[in-house]
Amino acid sequence: MKYWSFTEGFGLENLALKTGARPRPGPRDVLLEMHAASLNYRDLVVLRGQHGRMVQPPLIPLSDGAGVIVDKGSDVHDFKIGDRVSPAFYQHWQGGPPPADLEVGRLGGPLDGVLATYCVFPASSLVSIPSHLTYEEAATLPCAGVTAWSALSEPSPLRPGETVLILGTGGVALLAIALAKACGARTIVTTSSAQRAEKIRDFGADIVIDRSQEENWAQRVRAETGGLGCDRVLELGGAATLGQSIKAVRTGGTIILIGNVTGNNAELFLPLVLTRRLTLHSVSCGSRSAFEAMNRALALHEIRPAIAKTIPFDRAPEAFQALEHNDGVGNICVGSYQEGSG
Known part of the structure; x- marks a missing residue:
């Protein structure tokens, strides 16, 4: 598989394209073949090394992504191979009040993010993608989308x-x-x-x-x-x-x-x-249950997130530059994950 990682430090000069073995899911995990990711302002803060001592390299960046399940553990019964899903931004916040250790469960820092062709996640952290959305549109939702939903709900x-x-x-x-x-x-x-x-x-x-x-x-x-x-x-x-x-x-x-x-x-x-x-x-994004509630609203009203630009996976650093330069109106996405990814 391929993945982008901050290696010796942060900054684009330290964001390197790597190859490695495809990960395998544990009994309660699933393996996603990733198809798209989306950037948030938070990802620029991580890029600049300004997200605090908890977020350190080596780190696979980006929290917002979407993919398809290609393998799953023996104890996973809520999802099946071929399901289109997104991982929640907070991997350990299912619903209700935020946990005391909220910050430790964030994708894209301190946890590895989604800028990889294959990722393993706990099945309990996944949310099904509304059927009317593309992978790129769905990739904008885990952090940015749920934040918008929380801001209108709380x-x-x-x-x-x-x-x-x-x-x-x-x-x-x-x-x-x-x-x-x-x-x-x-x-x-x-x-x-x-x-x-x-x-x-x-x-x-x-x-x-x-x-x-x-x-x-x-x-x-x-x-x-x-x-x-x-x-x-x-x-x-x-x-x-x-x-x-x-x-x-x-x-x-x-x-x-x-x-x-x-x-x-x-x-x-x-x-x-x-x-x-x-x-x-x-508000700081929201829980998995909030993610599910938002997706129901998006499906009911057939709402589609706005995408300004999609950049191929092998040119992912350009996505950070596009966000920094405020290119277009809408989300900056990374797509074409699987082209020659191995």
Whole structure:
């Protein structure tokens, strides 16, 4: 089999294509022939060696993938050979509250990820792929997709008629637009350019705000909501955007903390939070049961994740570069896994 691994350290210069023996599943495991993977901003953090002491080389990167079962252990009865599945981002979180050792179960660091032609996973960590999705589309779901689902479900579900503000145009944001629309909510989306704004309208956003033209976009959000503010914010930006997100949400509203692309240390004007009874709630992907619930919704509404670009497995480092350069609107995927993979 082939696999990509960070060897002596992180950075693209240390990402090497390797060959090795095909792994064999244990009694409760399955062997997947991988067909596609997808990148998240988190994978750039790993690439830069900024994900903390727990994530160290050697490491096979990427958490989000999809494949087909080609072998399974004797104690596996829930799946059969030929089933199309994806591994959950958290390999040990089945449902309910997150386990105390949540961080140790993440694919793509500290656990080896899916940038390999064959992977072994516990059967208990797998989720069936909706039949209407391609492998590339399904590969976008384990982290980015479930994060979008969790952001619209926690601490309480988004309701029909509510307004949700979504920051950015990455994989989490685009799927959140589709899921929010499917539940009957109104969507306001911020982006960084006129070109991206036009594309986001094509994805079904009700209102698109170009931050490059409207510096005080929180004021625009309040104007679009009759001066009240939105019900929920999917805060994907981080330090540089959190202040305006707080101004954009209604009294009693919820800010879902997801990303920190613009920085880790935010300064807050606490009276805006305290006197308006705001809820700041963080999500970090979700459990296997949340993954299954999301897939049922995707199948019911025939929602398809957006893909900006697919790069062949043997040129996988180009996928990291494409994500760094923010190429296109949608997910950056790695495909064509099995071409000459051995």
